[in-house]
Amino acid sequence: MTDHHAAPDGPAATGLTRPGTAPGPTGPDAAVRPGLREFIAGLPKAELHVHHVGSASPRIVSELAARHPDSKVPTDPEALVDYFTFTDFAHFVEVYLSVVDLIRTPEDVRLLTYEVARDLARQQVRYAELTVTPYSSTRRGIDERAFMDAIEDARKAAEAEFGTVLRWCFDIPGEAGLTSAEETARLATDDRLRPEGLVSFGLGGPEIGVPRPQFKPYFDRAVAAGLHSVPHAGETTGPETVWDALTELRAERIGHGTSSARDPKLLAHLAEHRIPLEVCPTSNIATRAVRTLDEHPIKDFVRAGVLVTVNSDDPPMFGTDLNNEYAVAARLLDLDEQGVAALARNAVEASFLDPAGKARVLDEIDTYASAWLAG
Ligand SMILES: O=C(O)c1cccc(C(=O)CC[C@H]2O[C@@H](n3cnc4c(=O)[nH]cnc43)[C@H](O)[C@@H]2O)c1
Numbered sequence: 001m002t003d004h005h006a007a008p009d010g011p012a013a014t015g016l017t018r019p020g021t022a023p024g025p026t027g028p029d030a031a032v033r034p035g036l037r038e039f040i041a042g043l044p045k046a047e048l049h050v051h052h053v054g055s056a057s058p059r060i061v062s063e064l065a066a067r068h069p070d071s072k073v074p075t076d077p078e079a080l081v082d083y084f085t086f087t088d089f090a091h092f093v094e095v096y097l098s099v100v101d102l103i104r105t106p107e108d109v110r111l112l113t114y115e116v117a118r119d120l121a122r123q124q125v126r127y128a129e130l131t132v133t134p135y136s137s138t139r140r141g142i143d144e145r146a147f148m149d150a151i152e153d154a155r156k157a158a159e160a161e162f163g164t165v166l167r168w169c170f171d172i173p174g175e176a177g178l179t180s181a182e183e184t185a186r187l188a189t190d191d192r193l194r195p196e197g198l199v200s201f202g203l204g205g206p207e208i209g210v211p212r213p214q215f216k217p218y219f220d221r222a223v224a225a226g227l228h229s230v231p232h233a234g235e236t237t238g239p240e241t242v243w244d245a246l247t248e249l250r251a252e253r254i255g256h257g258t259s260s261a262r263d264p265k266l267l268a269h270l271a272e273h274r275i276p277l278e279v280c281p282t283s284n285i286a287t288r289a290v291r292t293l294d295e296h297p298i299k300d301f302v303r304a305g306v307l308v309t310v311n312s313d314d315p316p317m318f319g320t321d322l323n324n325e326y327a328v329a330a331r332l333l334d335l336d337e338q339g340v341a342a343l344a345r346n347a348v349e350a351s352f353l354d355p356a357g358k359a360r361v362l363d364e365i366d367t368y369a370s371a372w373l374a375g
């Protein structure tokens with residue numbers, strides 16, 4: 001069954017569609033049951049794996065590039081489609097850092113954060129944990145106090161104006177070494193700096209040549225300070241990296257965890273201990289971590305009883321958004337409206353939202369799904 005109607009607020013609305021993928025298996029024409037895209041577009045959702053800079057839409061990138069015209073990042077949305085086509089994960093990081101270079105002042109940080117929240121709210125995202133890499137900004141000269149004030153100011157404004165609750169995950173850009181780990185741990189645990197919205201501590205960037213165990217002391221400090229542990233693992237390396245994240249970094253959720261599918265014992269462990277995976281299907285294709293969408297292991301995760309959440313990672317860079325990721329997951333898992341609503345509930349349950357907040361969003365999901373199915 002095919003639904004050729006892109007959601008009104010789907011990736012097409014960002015002005016960014018990638019040649020070769022749209023129309024195609026991950027683009028806005030990905031085949032799903034009739035009406036399912038409309039259901040997804042209105043469904044209240046939680047987003048658990050989305051990067052701050054990686055969420056800069058062509059509109060935001062253009063505005064930042066106009067402020068800083070010396071940058072090599074194109075301002076034209078059409079040119080951005082080519083610019084955001086990656087040969088491999090290393091190329092992705094190179095391009096990602098060129099966008100990081102556009103964020104030079106606390107006002108840039110505030111603009112980015114507030115506009116990302118607006119884009120999330122348009123997709124009915126009620127709660128999002130945004131992965132922020134403060135090291136990349138402070139090392140480029142943004143004052144640390146001003147950086148924290150900018151994200152917090154945008155967070156509060158977004159909640160008041162859009163009704164979307166934002167929380168932060170501060171991640172270490174692992175390839176930048178232990179200096180970046182020390183700096184990130186300091187910014188996350190210093191009571192004078194640590195922002196109110198911070199809930200978790202992560203580890204991003206390339207995995208190859210960046211062993212996870214070296215970051216243990218920094219995760220120990222973060223956990224001792226009350227933060228949750230949410231490293232990326234098993235995105236571009238094997239299941240042993242996921243084991244390291246669990247045993248050395250005390251991971252409570254795993255960013256991606258794609259290669260877990262190659263280790264049945266690991267899948268059983270994730271299922272038994274209710275360690276959710278933050279699955280980002282289109283990202284895995286865009287960075288070439290997975291060859292084709294039909295080879296994506298999301299079905300193996302569900303079959304093994306692992307708690308699966310669906311996320312968008314760096315949506316404009318990958319020509320997607322959260323609604324489209326739900327449509328992709330629905331196709332891969334052959335889900336109807338009830339199945340999609342169950343995925344949305346998974347994300348709320350796996351989130352670090354307080355119990356009252358979880359109950360509120362779960363109730364919204366149930367009310368919406370019941371009304372849709374009754375109507
Ligand atoms: O900022 C620097 O100076 C710097 C120096 C060396 C290396 C890095 C990075 O590796 C930054 C990586 C950057 O990528 C973010 N990100 C976004 N999506 C993903 C993903 O799917 N998997 C891993 N990392 C991702 C991550 O949050 C880092 O900020 C930086």
Ligand SMILES: [Zn+2]
Nearest residue numbers: 049232255313
């Ligand atoms: Zn990520």
